[in-house]
Amino acid sequence: MPRIARKNTARADLALLKVTYAEASKRETDAQIEARLADRFDILDILTEGTIVGNSRALIVSGAPGVGKSFGVEKMLRQYDPSGETYTIVKGYTRPTGLVKLLYQYRHAGNIIVFDDADSVFQDDIGLNILKCVADTTDRRTVSWLSEGKLVDETTAEIIPRSFDFEGGIIFLSNLNFEYMIDKGSRIAPHLEAMMSRAFYLDLSMRSKRDSLIRIRQVIKAGMLADLPPASRDDVVGFIEANFERMRELSLRSAVKLAALRKTSAQWSKIASITMLRNG
Numbered sequence: 001m002p003r004i005a006r007k008n009t010a011r012a013d014l015a016l017l018k019v020t021y022a023e024a025s026k027r028e029t030d031a032q033i034e035a036r037l038a039d040r041f042d043i044l045d046i047l048t049e050g051t052i053v054g055n056s057r058a059l060i061v062s063g064a065p066g067v068g069k070s071f072g073v074e075k076m077l078r079q080y081d082p083s084g085e086t087y088t089i090v091k092g093y094t095r096p097t098g099l100v101k102l103l104y105q106y107r108h109a110g111n112i113i114v115f116d117d118a119d120s121v122f123q124d125d126i127g128l129n130i131l132k133c134v135a136d137t138t139d140r141r142t143v144s145w146l147s148e149g150k151l152v153d154e155t156t157a158e159i160i161p162r163s164f165d166f167e168g169g170i171i172f173l174s175n176l177n178f179e180y181m182i183d184k185g186s187r188i189a190p191h192l193e194a195m196m197s198r199a200f201y202l203d204l205s206m207r208s209k210r211d212s213l214i215r216i217r218q219v220i221k222a223g224m225l226a227d228l229p230p231a232s233r234d235d236v237v238g239f240i241e242a243n244f245e246r247m248r249e250l251s252l253r254s255a256v257k258l259a260a261l262r263k264t265s266a267q268w269s270k271i272a273s274i275t276m277l278r279n280g
Contacts, residue, residue: 058135063204066251087112096126111168128191135198
């Protein structure tokens with residue numbers, strides 16, 4: 001199938017998935033959605049802690065962008081290690097060679113690697129095979145890199161061995177819906193199934209705009225935007241509730257930007273309407 005056709009098919013599939021979730025969301029009350037989301041994020045905290053202390057080796061968290069996946073995980077990591085020496089957070093594109101170097105640097109027990117919105121790592125067969133190895137439930141997780149070229153650890157200038165044991169933990173914060181991609185027969189479906197069989201997989205079940213709206217309310221109620229007076233926080237929430245169907249991005253980041261506008265200008269709502277809402 002031509003690349004453009006594949007892209008159009010993928011977009012159509014994603015649109016259908018969003019409609020399906022939206023229809024399911026309509027059958028729930030706001031209280032039911034709030035309870036469901038609270039349960040999922042409580043579970044996220046529990047699984048994150050389990051990975052940090054070494055009770056589990058790998059965690060995959062799937063959810064829409066900007067819903068607080070990163071916030072909770074990073075907060076817990078800082079609590080366990082304020083110095084930040086035992087963990088690293090990877091964002092963006094990762095090549096297999098960079099992945100091997102990273103795994104070597106954080107190979108010791110107690111170290112954690114977080115792949116945050118670095119979904120390119122799931123698109124490379126070589127990288128996926130390496131990740132399957134380090135997420136495995138076997139007693140020893142040995143990473144092998146048998147390429148002719150030598151890899152060097154830039155932090156110590158030492159040559160990375162052809163094989164080494166990885167004893168740390170890995171957390172993936174992904175926008176991909178693994179179950180949906182597997183059901184649709186994605187090219188990487190076998191790899192995703194293998195990853196899910198090795199790691200804890202948590203779907204935050206946030207696919208509709210209504211889910212995102214209630215999640216934003218939930219987080220603000222829990223203390224986000226605490227630097228704003230209560231009346232100003234109510235203004236921000238009111239703007240989101242009135243316009244969430246037209247917002248270009250419905251996320252916690254949007255709430256933060258609205259709060260900044262609320263503190264900056266008496267015309268904040270006019271500016272927000274021009275800069276953050278879709279036309280029409």
